[in-house]
Amino acid sequence: MEKIKLTLAIVLVSISSVFAQLPDPGFTIDENTAIVITDPQNDFLSPNGVTWGVVGKSVTENNTVDNIETLFKIAQQKGIKVFVSPHYYYKHDHSWKIEGALEALMHKIGMFDRKGALTTEGFEGSGADWLDKYKKYINDDNVIVTNPHKVYGPESNDLALQLRKHGFSKVILAGMSANLCTESHMRDLVESGFDVSVVKDATAAAILPDINGYEAALVNFRMIASHVFTTEEVVKELKK
Amino acid sequence: MEKIKLTLAIVLVSISSVFAQLPDPGFTIDENTAIVITDPQNDFLSPNGVTWGVVGKSVTENNTVDNIETLFKIAQQKGIKVFVSPHYYYKHDHSWKIEGALEALMHKIGMFDRKGALTTEGFEGSGADWLDKYKKYINDDNVIVTNPHKVYGPESNDLALQLRKHGFSKVILAGMSANLCTESHMRDLVESGFDVSVVKDATAAAILPDINGYEAALVNFRMIASHVFTTEEVVKELKK
Amino acid sequence: MEKIKLTLAIVLVSISSVFAQLPDPGFTIDENTAIVITDPQNDFLSPNGVTWGVVGKSVTENNTVDNIETLFKIAQQKGIKVFVSPHYYYKHDHSWKIEGALEALMHKIGMFDRKGALTTEGFEGSGADWLDKYKKYINDDNVIVTNPHKVYGPESNDLALQLRKHGFSKVILAGMSANLCTESHMRDLVESGFDVSVVKDATAAAILPDINGYEAALVNFRMIASHVFTTEEVVKELKK
Amino acid sequence: MEKIKLTLAIVLVSISSVFAQLPDPGFTIDENTAIVITDPQNDFLSPNGVTWGVVGKSVTENNTVDNIETLFKIAQQKGIKVFVSPHYYYKHDHSWKIEGALEALMHKIGMFDRKGALTTEGFEGSGADWLDKYKKYINDDNVIVTNPHKVYGPESNDLALQLRKHGFSKVILAGMSANLCTESHMRDLVESGFDVSVVKDATAAAILPDINGYEAALVNFRMIASHVFTTEEVVKELKK
Numbered sequence A, B, C, D: 001m002e003k004i005k006l007t008l009a010i011v012l013v014s015i016s017s018v019f020a021q022l023p024d025p026g027f028t029i030d031e032n033t034a035i036v037i038t039d040p041q042n043d044f045l046s047p048n049g050v051t052w053g054v055v056g057k058s059v060t061e062n063n064t065v066d067n068i069e070t071l072f073k074i075a076q077q078k079g080i081k082v083f084v085s086p087h088y089y090y091k092h093d094h095s096w097k098i099e100g101a102l103e104a105l106m107h108k109i110g111m112f113d114r115k116g117a118l119t120t121e122g123f124e125g126s127g128a129d130w131l132d133k134y135k136k137y138i139n140d141d142n143v144i145v146t147n148p149h150k151v152y153g154p155e156s157n158d159l160a161l162q163l164r165k166h167g168f169s170k171v172i173l174a175g176m177s178a179n180l181c182t183e184s185h186m187r188d189l190v191e192s193g194f195d196v197s198v199v200k201d202a203t204a205a206a207i208l209p210d211i212n213g214y215e216a217a218l219v220n221f222r223m224i225a226s227h228v229f230t231t232e233e234v235v236k237e238l239k240k
Helices: A002-020 A052-062 A064-078 A091-095 A101-108 A132-138 A159-165 A178-191 A213-224 A231-239 B002-020 B052-062 B064-078 B091-095 B101-108 B132-138 B159-165 B178-191 B213-224 B231-239 C002-020 C052-062 C064-078 C091-095 C101-108 C132-138 C159-165 C178-191 C213-224 C231-239 D002-020 D052-062 D064-078 D091-095 D101-108 D132-138 D159-165 D178-191 D213-224 D231-239
Strands: A033-038 A082-085 A143-145 A170-175 A195-199 A227-229 B033-038 B082-085 B143-145 B170-175 B195-199 B227-229 C033-038 C082-085 C143-145 C170-175 C195-199 C227-229 D033-038 D082-085 D143-145 D170-175 D195-199 D227-229
Touching: A033 A064, A033 A159, A033 A178, A052 A064, A052 A213, A064 A082, A064 A132, A064 A170, A064 A231, A082 A159, A101 B213, A132 A143, A159 A178, A170 A178, A178 A195, A178 A213, A178 B178, A178 B213, A195 A231, A213 A227, A213 B101, A213 B178, A213 B213, A227 A231, B033 B064, B033 B159, B033 B178, B052 B064, B052 B213, B064 B082, B064 B132, B064 B170, B064 B231, B082 B159, B132 B143, B159 B178, B170 B178, B178 B195, B178 B213, B195 B231, B213 B227, B227 B231, C033 C064, C033 C159, C033 C178, C052 C064, C052 C213, C064 C082, C064 C132, C064 C170, C064 C231, C082 C159, C101 D213, C132 C143, C159 C178, C170 C178, C178 C195, C178 C213, C178 D178, C178 D213, C195 C231, C213 C227, C213 D101, C213 D178, C213 D213, C227 C231, D033 D064, D033 D159, D033 D178, D052 D064, D052 D213, D064 D082, D064 D132, D064 D170, D064 D231, D082 D159, D132 D143, D159 D178, D170 D178, D178 D195, D178 D213, D195 D231, D213 D227, D227 D231
Parallel strands: A033 A082, A033 A170, A082 A143, A170 A195, A195 A227, B033 B082, B033 B170, B082 B143, B170 B195, B195 B227, C033 C082, C033 C170, C082 C143, C170 C195, C195 C227, D033 D082, D033 D170, D082 D143, D170 D195, D195 D227
Antiparallel strands: none
16 A cells, blocks of 8 residues: 555656656747748737737737738748737727627727728728838738637638638737737647747737736647747747 | 827726736636546655655645545535546557657556556556546536546647536636646636636646746636636535 | 347338428427528628529529528517528638539639628628518617628528527528529537428529429428428417 | 620620639648548447438438548548538537537437437447447547537637648548538638648438438539549548
8 A cells, every 4th residue: 555655656656747847849940831920910019009909018028010011020020920910999899798808898998990901991000000110011922811710710701711721730829919809719729730930029919917817828828829929039940 | 209109008008907816707607617636646745655755745735635535525416517637658558659758758657557547456546547536526426537637738638528518618627737737727718618617626737946837827728718716616606 | 030120120111101291390480589591691691682584493493582681681670580591602712722513613703702800892782691681680689690600501600699598499491593692501500409491482592404302402401400491381370 | 884894794704604613622642631521420320320311322322421431441541631510419418509400310210319428328329429330430449529510510610720820721521411511621720821622422411302412512612622522532632
C-alpha cells in the first residue's frame, strides 16, 4: 500500500512537471500558411473608437496598431495571403432576443454598426471601417476580406471555407480583441482542424478593474494554440 | 478644438463606465432550459486522474465535485434534462498530425483514453469513466450522453443537435475544465444561438506557476455568457 | 426454417408498405416559424439572368416568380419574418483551388458576381441583384438579409444564427434553385435542429437533357423535410 | 433593339450549351486523399436489414455490397486510410420532438438502434452492426471509425475533424444510402472545403413507386462533386 502511494506520488509529480513544461508543438511556416486578422477596425484600434476607453491602454502597451501593420506590410511584400475577418452589425442585429453580456454592450454602444450590407452610406471613417493606415494593405490583391462574423468566432462566416478553398491549412492569427474575437477564432479554427499559431503582441484586450481580458487570452493562447509568437519572431520567420 | 477634446473625454469616460458596469443580461430558467455538463470524468475529478496534480487544488477549492453532484441531484429530483458531453480519445486520435499544446499533452499522458468506440474493455474505472459517485445520476432517464467531443468544443459532436431536437434553447453549463472544454462549449453554444449561463463553482481548471486557467475562465464567463451563477444560486432558482 | 422465411417475408412486406406510406410528420405554423428564401436574384429568376437558358422552363412551369412574390407579400401583410440568404461571388472566389462541377460553372459564367463586399458599384440591376419586383418587399422591416452563402448551403453564413437569435425554430423554405441551394439549406437547417418545410412550387431548377434537378429536389424534399407545401396551401395556413 | 435581342439569344444559347457541357473538374488521387464510407451496416446492406424491402433492388442492381468491399480491400492492400461514418440511434434519439419524414420512419422501424453508447449489448449482428464481410477490413489499422452521424450529414460528428487532423483534404465517397447520408456527406464535406468525388455504384438508394432516391442522387453527384467514378474506374486509379 505504501508502495502504491509512493508510486502514485511520483506519477503525480511527474505529470505536474509535464504540465509545468507544457509542450510547445511549434509552428513551421510554409506555403500552406496564411495570416488571419480579426477586427482591424476603428472601434477597437482608433482613439476615436467606442472601446478605446477600455482597450486603449492594452493596445498602446502592446504596440498593437504598429504590430498589425507590420504583419500586413510583410505579407504584402512577400505575397502572403491575409484573410481579414471583420465584425459588422446591422439594424436587424439590434433586435436579437438572446444576447450575452458583451453582445448586449456592443449593441448598446453602437459598436461596428453599418447601415446595411448593401449600402456603404456612412461607412467611410466610421467605427466599423478599417483603421485608416491599414487600407492600403487591405485593398491589395493578397488580402481576402471574408463575410463578417456575428458573435465572436468564425462559426457563422466563410473564413474557414475561404482558407480551405485557397489551399491553406495553417494560420498565423492576430487582431482584436485578444480574449473575445481573436480567441474565439483560435478555438473554432482549431476545432476545424487548422494548425493555429497566435501573435501575442499583435492583439490586445479590454482591461477593467476586475477583468483583465489580455491576461486571460495569454493563458488560453498558450494552452490551445500550436505556438505563440511575438511580432518580431514571426516576422523573422516570414522573412526566411 | 478644446470643446471637441472635452466632449471626447466625456464620451470616453461614459463608455468606460458603461464597460465597468458590464451588463448582466440575466438568465431566467424555464421549460426550454437544460443543464450541460462537460467531462465529469475521473481524469479531471478523481485524485487518481491524470490531471489531478494540476487541477486538484482548484477542484478542491471550488468544491467542484460536490457542486456538480448537486446539479445532477436536483435535476434528477425535478426531472430536468441534463446533457453530458464526454471526452474520449481512441487509438486513431493518437496519430493526429496537427495538435495544439494541450492536445499534445493529453495524448502524451493518455488522458481520456478508451480502447475503442465499439468496446468497453478496460473502461470501467478508467480515467475516461464517469466519477463513480455520478453514475447513479448519469444512468438515469433524464440524462442524455452525447457523442464525445474531440478537441475542446462541441463543434464535432451532437450536443447542439440533441439540445435542439429535444426542444432546448437555454443552457446552464458546468463541468471540467473551466477554461478549456467548458469555455469552448460556452463559446460555441453561444455561436449556435443558445442562451448560455455558467455555474462558476461547478467547474475548475489547471493552475500552474504562470498559468491560471480558472481566473482566465472567470473573465470570459463574465464577458460572454448571459449570466454567471454559483451552485447555490442556480439551485435556488431551479427549486422554484 | 420455412416459418422464419415466411415471417421475414411478412416483415419485409410490412416495412416496404411502411416506406410506401412514407410518414408525413406535418408542419404547424406558429409564432416560432419564419420564412427562408434562397437566391431570389436575377441570375436565376430573370430572363436576363445567366442561367435562364437552363432554369427558365422550370421557373415558368412552376410559376416560381409569382409564387415567391406571394410568399413575400403575405409575410409583409402579416408581419411574418422572412430571412433571405443570397448568393454572391467576389473576385477572390474566382481563385478557389477546389471547385465542384457547378461551382466551376458558376464562376465561369460570372454568376452572382459582385465587385466587392464593400462596394455597390455595378450591383444595381446586375445578375446578383434582387429580382426587381421583390425589392419593395426585401427592403421592408420584416425581411432580414443574411450574409451570402458561398457554396450551396448556409454552413458558411449567419442564417441559422439569425434565425435562433430572433427566436425561430421552424422554417418554411423556398427560393432558387431547388436541388442546389434550396435543398442544401433544407439539409443543413435540419442538421442544425430546425423543423423544416418546403414550398415545392416556389422553387425551380435546371433541367438538362440527362439531368432533371427539379425532380431530384422533389424526391429529397419529400424524404427529408417535415412537410412539403404548395404555395396555395402554405398561404392558406399563413392566413389563419 | 433587334441587335440586342439577337445578342441576348446568342448569349443564352451559348450559356445553355455551356451548361449542357457541365464541366467535370476531375479528381486526381494523391497522398492527401482518403476514402469515406457512410453506413456500411446491416440495416441497409443485408437482406435481413430493416430497409432491404425498399433498397434491396438498388443494392443488387448496383452490385453495391461487392463494390464497397472492393474499396475496402484495395485500401487495405495499399494502406489507404478509410474513414467510416456510421449511423446509430439510442433510446434518447427516440424522444426527439422534431423529425423529418425519413427520421420519423427510421425511428419507427428501429433502424440502427443500439442499447447505448457505452454498452455493446445486443450489438453483434444487429441492424446497426457492420455487414459481416466488412468486419475484417474495418477492424484493420487503416480504417478510422468516426462518431456516429445523427441525421444524414457529418455536421454533428467528427468526420471532417478526423480527416483534417490526419492531413486529408480530398475524399472518395461511397456507402449508403445514395441520396440521404451519402449525399448529405458529399454536400457538407464540400461546404467544409474538401475536394469530393463519389463512386456511383458503391452506393444505392430506396426506390419506391413515386420516389427514385438513386436517380436523384446521380443528378446531385454530377452537379456538386468534382468527379463521379465507377468502382472500376476508381480502383484503376488507386492501383496506379
